[in-house]
Amino acid sequence: MLEPQTIVLAVLIGSFLLFVTDAVRYELTALGVVVVLVLSGCLTVEEGFQGFSSNAVVLIASMYIFGHAFTKSGLAEGLGRRMIGRSKPQPDPSQGGTLTGRVHEAGLVLRMTVASGVLSSVLSNTGVVATLIPVASSISRKMRIPLSKLLLPLAFGSLVGGLVTVIATSTNIAINDLLREIEGSGGPFGLFEFSQLGLVLLLVTTLYFAGPGRWLLPTSSVEETLSERYQVPKFVTEVLVEPTSELINRNVADIDMFQRFNVAVLGIVRAGGERPVLAPGPYNRVRAQDTLILQGAPDDVLRLSEVLPIRRRESVEAGDTRLYSDDVRLVEAVIPAGSEYIGQSLASSEFRTRTGLNVLAMSRHGELQLKRLQEVTLDIGDTLLVQGHLPDISRARRQRQLLVLDEVQAPIASRRSWIVLATLATVLLGAAFTDQPLAILGMAGALVLVLTKVVLPDEVPKIIDLKVIALVGGMLALGTAFQRVGLDKSFVHSISSTVNDGFSHRGALALLLVVTMILTQVLNNVSTAVIMTGIAVELAQTLGVSPRPLLMAVVTGSSLAFLSPVAHQANAMVMGPGGYRYKDFLIVGLPLAILTGVTSVLLIPVWWPF
Numbered sequence: 340m341l342e343p344q345t346i347v348l349a350v351l352i353g354s355f356l357l358f359v360t361d362a363v364r365y366e367l368t369a370l371g372v373v374v375v376l377v378l379s380g381c382l383t384v385e386e387g388f389q390g391f392s393s394n395a396v397v398l399i400a401s402m403y404i405f406g407h408a409f410t411k412s413g414l415a416e417g418l419g420r421r422m423i424g425r426s427k428p429q430p431d432p433s434q435g436g437t438l439t440g441r442v443h444e445a446g447l448v449l450r451m452t453v454a455s456g457v458l459s460s461v462l463s464n465t466g467v468v469a470t471l472i473p474v475a476s477s478i479s480r481k482m483r484i485p486l487s488k489l490l491l492p493l494a495f496g497s498l499v500g501g502l503v504t505v506i507a508t509s510t511n512i513a514i515n516d517l518l519r520e521i522e523g524s525g526g527p528f529g530l531f532e533f534s535q536l537g538l539v540l541l542l543v544t545t546l547y548f549a550g551p552g553r554w555l556l557p558t559s560s561v562e563e564t565l566s567e568r569y570q571v572p573k574f575v576t577e578v579l580v581e582p583t584s585e586l587i588n589r590n591v592a593d594i595d596m597f598q599r600f601n602v603a604v605l606g607i608v609r610a611g612g613e614r615p616v617l618a619p620g621p622y623n624r625v626r627a628q629d630t631l632i633l634q635g636a637p638d639d640v641l642r643l644s645e646v647l648p649i650r651r652r653e654s655v656e657a658g659d660t661r662l663y664s665d666d667v668r669l670v671e672a673v674i675p676a677g678s679e680y681i682g683q684s685l686a687s688s689e690f691r692t693r694t695g696l697n698v699l700a701m702s703r704h705g706e707l708q709l710k711r712l713q714e715v716t717l718d719i720g721d722t723l724l725v726q727g728h729l730p731d732i733s734r735a736r737r738q739r740q741l742l743v744l745d746e747v748q749a750p751i752a753s754r755r756s757w758i759v760l761a762t763l764a765t766v767l768l769g770a771a772f773t774d775q776p777l778a779i780l781g782m783a784g785a786l787v788l789v790l791t792k793v794v795l796p797d798e799v800p801k802i803i804d805l806k807v808i809a810l811v812g813g814m815l816a817l818g819t820a821f822q823r824v825g826l827d828k829s830f831v832h833s834i835s836s837t838v839n840d841g842f843s844h845r846g847a848l849a850l851l852l853v854v855t856m857i858l859t860q861v862l863n864n865v866s867t868a869v870i871m872t873g874i875a876v877e878l879a880q881t882l883g884v885s886p887r888p889l890l891m892a893v894v895t896g897s898s899l900a901f902l903s904p905v906a907h908q909a910n911a912m913v914m915g916p917g918g919y920r921y922k923d924f925l926i927v928g929l930p931l932a933i934l935t936g937v938t939s940v941l942l943i944p945v946w947w948p949f
Contacts (some may be wrong), residue, residue: 343824346379351826351870356860361905365863366806369813375615381820390815391808394518394778399509399811400803401781405763406466406800408793412756415458415470420623422454423447423474444484445553450473451489452496452548456541457499460507460534461763465676467497468909472673472916476744487559490913491927492548495901497909499935502537502898506777510868510897513811514890515777517818517872523751524876524886530770530777533891536942540895540935547931555927559918569700569707569724575605576640578849580629592621600643601686601713602635603697605726617667618697618726634699636711655671666729669699671914672741674721676908677804679740686713694741695731700724702915704904719908722915744916755793762787810865812870818869822877831877843885844949848892849940851875855896856932860906869899889945895939901928 350372357368377387390396409415434813441805451471452575458467471493479486501508505515505528515527548556580586586594607616619820625631633640674680680688683711685698701708701715702722708715723741736743766784770777788794794802851871858867900906904914904924913919 343379343381344829346381347376347817347820347824347826349373350381354817354866355862358866364806365808366813369810372813373929374762376816376820377421381824382816386823388812388821389819390424391812393516393812393815394519394776395512395811395815396808397778398506398512398516398739398781400806401778401785402463402506402512403780403803404785404788404794404799405461405759406463407789407798408759408762409462410466410470411614412793414756414759415462415467416474419454419458419467419471419474422457423450423471423478445484445549446555447478447482447484447491448553449545450489452545452803453491453541455493455496456500459497459642460503460537461767462499462507463748464501464508465908465912467500468494468912469675469739471509472742472912473736473744475925476671476916481542482630482668485557485559487557487917487919487923488553490917491556491919492552494897494909494913494929495544495548495931496541497908498898499537499541500902502540502895503534504537506781508898509807509811510864511894513865514868514872514894514897515816517815517869518890520819521822521873521876523880526891528890530767533894535946536891536895536939537636539942540938543934543938544931547934550764552927555930557917557919557923565768566868571700572933575699576633576635577608578631578633578640580625580627580631582627584625584627586625587627588624590622590624591619592875594625596643596646600635600639600646601711602633602639602643604631605634605697605699606632618695618728634697639711667726668729670725670727670732671744671916672696672723672725672735673744673912674717674719674723675739675742675912676719678717678719679801680717681719682715682716684716688717693881694735696725696727696735698723698725704914704921719909720904720911720914738815742912755791758791758793759788807865809857810863814863814866814869817866818873821870822873828877830874831881844882844888845940845944847878847882848943849936850887851878851889852896852936852939855893856899859897859900860902864900864907868893871897884949885947888949891943891947892939895935895943899932899935901932903928 354368354372357363363371373382374385377380377384406415447575455464455467455471458471470489475489475493476486478484497705501511505511511528518524518527534856554908591597596602597604604619605617606623607619607623607627609615610630616623633643635643680690685691691697698712701712701724703718703720724740725735725743727735733742735741749790762784766780769775769780785794789796789799851874855867855871858871872890875893877884878949879889902925904910904919904921906924910924
């Protein structure tokens with residue numbers, strides 16, 4: 340029989356490898372952790388499932404409901420727009436408008452950072468980013484400022500804003516719940532206990548983007564059309580319907596060969612100068628001498644042409660003007676965190692049937708996906724070039740399974756907005772001035788939102804991200820096993836021997852923060868935070884100091900996910916729309932990580948003495 344320490348260490352390493360390689364979905368990895376720990380006897384059944392019924396899970400679920408209420412009522416977008424400010428078209432450089440344009444850009448970058456940080460202090464940072472990406476895209480288009488200048492400040496501001504309150508992120512909530520169980524931790528943090536540090540770090544981030552950070556941001560082209568950016572001719576082909584073709588007089592929906600060969604019909608250009616039919620519906624008929632605008636891999640179109648008598652046109656004109664009209668648009672759309680399309684392909688999700696939209700091209704991590712689009716498994720941050728009728732695009736925007744980066748109208752806050760604000764304020768005041776657990780207050784607030792029909796009961800199962808719930812529950816179980824078998828003591832023994840060889844207490848804090856921050860760049864931040872929390876408490880006991888400053892190092896380090904697009908969902912969501920590369924996160928994020936890290940090491944011992 341293997342020793343319990345060996346089993347838990349193997350589970351820890353195995354789960355970390357799966358997280359890093361993304362070989363298995365992270366929620367499945369978390370559930371597998373629980374199963375292995377219980378079957379191996381490292382945890383009892385009750386201990387294994389305790390995390391799924393913890394205060395953390397209840398509070399996270401409640402905050403998802405609050406976040407949805409803020410979005411649905413128009414509050415989040417309205418507050419974001421108000422904080423960012425009204426946009427005015429940037430002056431023409433030929434008329435002496437260059438300096439004004441620069442001033443506009445600098446002010447907009449700062450307001451974007453502050454808006455995302457403030458909203459993320461009480462709402463999910465991924466929800467805030469999802470809400471503000473379309474707003475930033477609209478303002479970018481109006482002011483002729485590259486979107487790449489706005490989205491990294493948006494993402495990084497949201498990450499730092501998560502340090503302002505305990506309820507801001509699932510990581511904070513998971514750490515706080517773990518502290519209830521760890522003896523000698525000093526108990527959970529208060530709702531606003533580390534707000535002063537979070538606000539200072541948000542100020543540092545804002546000042547960074549006011550100076551060197553803004554100059555390090557990449558500059559994407561604002562003149563490039565969507566067709567040019569996504570290299571539409573690689574994916575779109577024009578073919579002529581021969582007089583002998585069996586397609587003649589058939590409805591588009593009846594032609595199963597298009598689906599069989601993974602080819603979509605984007606438009607029908609009629610012979611004789613008739614008005615083209617773009618994004619044709621299922622009942623549009625094909626005629627002789629029609630020119631069909633087809634989207635698909637060149638090999639698929641070639642195989643289709645071998646079966647059907649269609650001829651590829653030599654003069655391909657498939658640019659923007661051939662793909663949109665008064666009622667048909669070409670727009671970009673991003674797959675946000677929590678979207679039902681994550682983990683599915685366009686074909687398996689029946690994307691075209693459900694949305695009425697055609698996907699012309701796809702970009703992932705700044706790289707165009709050149710293989711068959713219908714078969715690519717979608718992930719957070721994937722950016723799609725979409726063609727569709729205005730009503731279908733508007734419906735997709737309302738459903739929020741896609742973030743449509745088109746012109747967005749200013750939201751009209753509903754009459755229930757005051758209910759949302761009053762309920763959240765009551766929960767926050769109750770947490771600040773009573774001894775009631777945050778989880779109970781959060782659940783009570785969520786119940787009020789449902790009873791007042793701000794959030795409909797049928798919406799609740801769709802709102803709560805069960806993947807995050809599974810991750811938190813599984814990682815809390817791993818944290819419990821980690822401490823139960825004494826692995827935290829073993830880790831701390833190695834660390835303390837290093838610390839005692841010349842490190843001060845502040846040096847130990849810095850070491851803990853740096854290790855946590857580095858692990859956060861490659862692992863899920865919840866997993867990193869849970870494991871490092873136990874190590875921080877044990878290290879404090881070994882050094883004979885208060886655990887609070889070391890715990891704050893873990894809280895802070897797990898939020899400084901600036902160095903990689905995969906370090907946090909907020910980063911992944913802005914990568915495609917901003918046209919960023921991996922190196923951009925390192926170039927912009929490393930100086931900010933150093934600044935915020937040094938600031939934290941200097942201030943944490945002041946507010947939480949050893």
